[in-house]
Amino acid sequence: MDSLVISALTLISVFYCFLSGTHGAAPQFAGLPTSVTVGEQETADRLIYTLTVTDADNDAFNCDILSSNPAGAPFRVLKDPVTTKFGVYTNGATFNFGTDPQYQLTVQCDDNTGNTPTAVLSVDILAGDKITFSNIPTTTTHAALTTLINSAIFDVDATDLLNHNPLTYTMTSIPTTTSFKIDATTGAITTARDLKFETNAAIDLYVTVSDGSISVTEKVRVQLTDLNNVPSFTNLPATISVNEDTSSGTVLYTVTSYDADPGATLSYTMTVTPSQYSGLFTFATNTLQLSLTAGQTFDYETRSSFTVSFTVTDTMATTGPIDLTVNINNINEACYFDKSYYYVSLAEATAGSVSYNPNFLVRDYDGAASYSLSFASGNNSNRFSIDSSSGIISFATDYNIDNGAMPSSVILTVVCTDPTSKTGTSKVEITITDVNDNAPSFAQSTYTITVDQYDAAGSLMGTVAPTDPDSGVNGEFSCSGSSTATSATTYYSIGADCGVYLLSSPSGNLDYGTISRFTITAVDKGSPALTGTTYVDVIYRETTTTTTTTTAAPSTYNFWDDSGAVAAFSIAIVLAAIMLAVLLYYLLRCCFTGMCCGPEPCDFMECCRGYERPRRVQRRLVTPEKPKRPRRDDFDYWREDDFKDSSVYM
Numbered sequence: 001m002d003s004l005v006i007s008a009l010t011l012i013s014v015f016y017c018f019l020s021g022t023h024g025a026a027p028q029f030a031g032l033p034t035s036v037t038v039g040e041q042e043t044a045d046r047l048i049y050t051l052t053v054t055d056a057d058n059d060a061f062n063c064d065i066l067s068s069n070p071a072g073a074p075f076r077v078l079k080d081p082v083t084t085k086f087g088v089y090t091n092g093a094t095f096n097f098g099t100d101p102q103y104q105l106t107v108q109c110d111d112n113t114g115n116t117p118t119a120v121l122s123v124d125i126l127a128g129d130k131i132t133f134s135n136i137p138t139t140t141t142h143a144a145l146t147t148l149i150n151s152a153i154f155d156v157d158a159t160d161l162l163n164h165n166p167l168t169y170t171m172t173s174i175p176t177t178t179s180f181k182i183d184a185t186t187g188a189i190t191t192a193r194d195l196k197f198e199t200n201a202a203i204d205l206y207v208t209v210s211d212g213s214i215s216v217t218e219k220v221r222v223q224l225t226d227l228n229n230v231p232s233f234t235n236l237p238a239t240i241s242v243n244e245d246t247s248s249g250t251v252l253y254t255v256t257s258y259d260a261d262p263g264a265t266l267s268y269t270m271t272v273t274p275s276q277y278s279g280l281f282t283f284a285t286n287t288l289q290l291s292l293t294a295g296q297t298f299d300y301e302t303r304s305s306f307t308v309s310f311t312v313t314d315t316m317a318t319t320g321p322i323d324l325t326v327n328i329n330n331i332n333e334a335c336y337f338d339k340s341y342y343y344v345s346l347a348e349a350t351a352g353s354v355s356y357n358p359n360f361l362v363r364d365y366d367g368a369a370s371y372s373l374s375f376a377s378g379n380n381s382n383r384f385s386i387d388s389s390s391g392i393i394s395f396a397t398d399y400n401i402d403n404g405a406m407p408s409s410v411i412l413t414v415v416c417t418d419p420t421s422k423t424g425t426s427k428v429e430i431t432i433t434d435v436n437d438n439a440p441s442f443a444q445s446t447y448t449i450t451v452d453q454y455d456a457a458g459s460l461m462g463t464v465a466p467t468d469p470d471s472g473v474n475g476e477f478s479c480s481g482s483s484t485a486t487s488a489t490t491y492y493s494i495g496a497d498c499g500v501y502l503l504s505s506p507s508g509n510l511d512y513g514t515i516s517r518f519t520i521t522a523v524d525k526g527s528p529a530l531t532g533t534t535y536v537d538v539i540y541r542e543t544t545t546t547t548t549t550t551t552a553a554p555s556t557y558n559f560w561d562d563s564g565a566v567a568a569f570s571i572a573i574v575l576a577a578i579m580l581a582v583l584l585y586y587l588l589r590c591c592f593t594g595m596c597c598g599p600e601p602c603d604f605m606e607c608c609r610g611y612e613r614p615r616r617v618q619r620r621l622v623t624p625e626k627p628k629r630p631r632r633d634d635f636d637y638w639r640e641d642d643f644k645d646s647s648v649y650m
Helices: 003-018 275-280 486-491 563-592 633-650
Strands: 028-030 036-041 047-050 052-054 062-069 073-078 084-092 103-111 118-126 130-135 140-143 152-155 158-160 166-173 180-182 190-191 202-210 214-226 237-241 252-256 267-272 281-284 289-292 306-313 319-329 343-346 372-375 385-388 394-395 409-418 423-434 446-450 460-463 475-480 490-494 498-501 515-524 531-541
Touching: 036 047, 073 103, 084 103, 103 130, 130 202, 130 214, 140 152, 152 214, 166 180, 180 202, 214 267, 237 252, 267 275, 267 281, 275 281, 281 306, 343 394, 372 385, 385 409, 446 460, 475 490, 486 490, 486 515, 490 515
Parallel strands: 036 118, 140 214, 237 319, 343 423, 446 531
Antiparallel strands: 028 052, 047 084, 062 103, 073 084, 103 118, 130 158, 152 190, 166 202, 180 190, 202 214, 252 289, 267 306, 281 289, 306 319, 372 409, 385 394, 409 423, 460 498, 475 515, 490 498, 515 531
């Protein structure tokens, strides 16, 4: 009850304020209280302080001096018609530091709604001082297109009556511009950039000079001629409406612009608000056409309005941003999935025995209450079924991926259809995992392997490998064997490869004809593992001969296809030819020159009979020549020659 009473009183208070015209917010001062200093000899009506006042309700207000101490102070508040700001000015001042060294001014601002806040400004009088401008206020004129950066505009001249130094110059401008600057020491005003970039024909520069105690402000007006014409848009701002099913690439609006300067080259920019939707729009700066970006669509339910802002510049002046408002019309839409891709994993199984719910979330912005789900045809979709309401997926046929019988992964297109027959699609990737659904199996229930007295220990006597239709690790297996007979495990073993191995020869220990039975178990590597079993009877028998005839498989080796063999053969042929040539050389030398056995001719092989050898040249000796012995047969001659030589060298 109390809350109702309070609410009622609040409403009555608001209604009363509305009828009385009273608004909640009063004008607010900033920067006050503070103090300023004025020279005692100042007589001109000068601005000594600029008030900073705001009203949160944007109500119009007026400011004035409510009271002063001493009374009748020579000050007043005026509103600058250019800046629209209120300032405190001297008013026919005649100051006397001796009698009134300080004034307290109470300033009041009234927004005509009953709110009249006040603030205090203290004015200190500086004895015997005064700052005077000698050449302002004034107006100066310049040609915008030909006035370059750092060009002289005006030199402000000011003096201090008591010669207080240094004087410091500062400057502000109305309207605000960056085209001008002032030297703080000399008061020289120059251009801060080429004036061809300036768009204002007249600029008021407010120059303030200070000696550290008192400050005086006056105005220099800069008048510009030959000003650059600012380009503009001729059909902006504007508002357009487009349907949310507008095709991508459609031209939405064509902007037009104008520049009075002949031959001006214009360039453009575009921005979109909110900025995250910038990709929806494409602006062609050559045709000035705004289009819906290729591959993009509008969605009324997500965002129904956009602001597209344009700027145009001729390199010297820029216009904008100026807005084009794009409103989106709501159009009946198709249903859609919350995801563009879903993932499903199923184990291979028979038709209808397993199922999976991908949790399809389908929406329809048009408020459709129902929809149906189906698979688009193709890509093995006939092997799967989907519940049209719940979206649960199962096999429509017995699904088996062993050894590539069916694909282990398929990507299907799932379709939602709303009551208006509009459709939306998404993708679902179904991964089918392998199941260990086949146990290893042997072709026979019992195998027979024979061993004789000549088989060596460690020999593989036979293999009884099973088969497993599964693929991957599910189709891999290992074997083990067991037997109740001690003799069996003493002489034989079953390997993991399902082979029967001879551990040691049973010769002399087992009777011929002894049968050792093993139970062989094959276990696959699937999970859970499956097994298959069979029996192997190992028979020890006598063999009457140890001769084993082995028929080798026909060789397919071709000597001429072996590059190494051909190279070795070629080298051997070359060496044989060289040796044959050397042999022929020495045979010919033996036959015709006789130099094969020493310095004397020799034909002990009698291969050169009938050939007259050249006569041997007689040696010269230091001792008297002895009578030459009669020539005897070749062998005697050889012995004599040998004897003679030995006697000489002795």
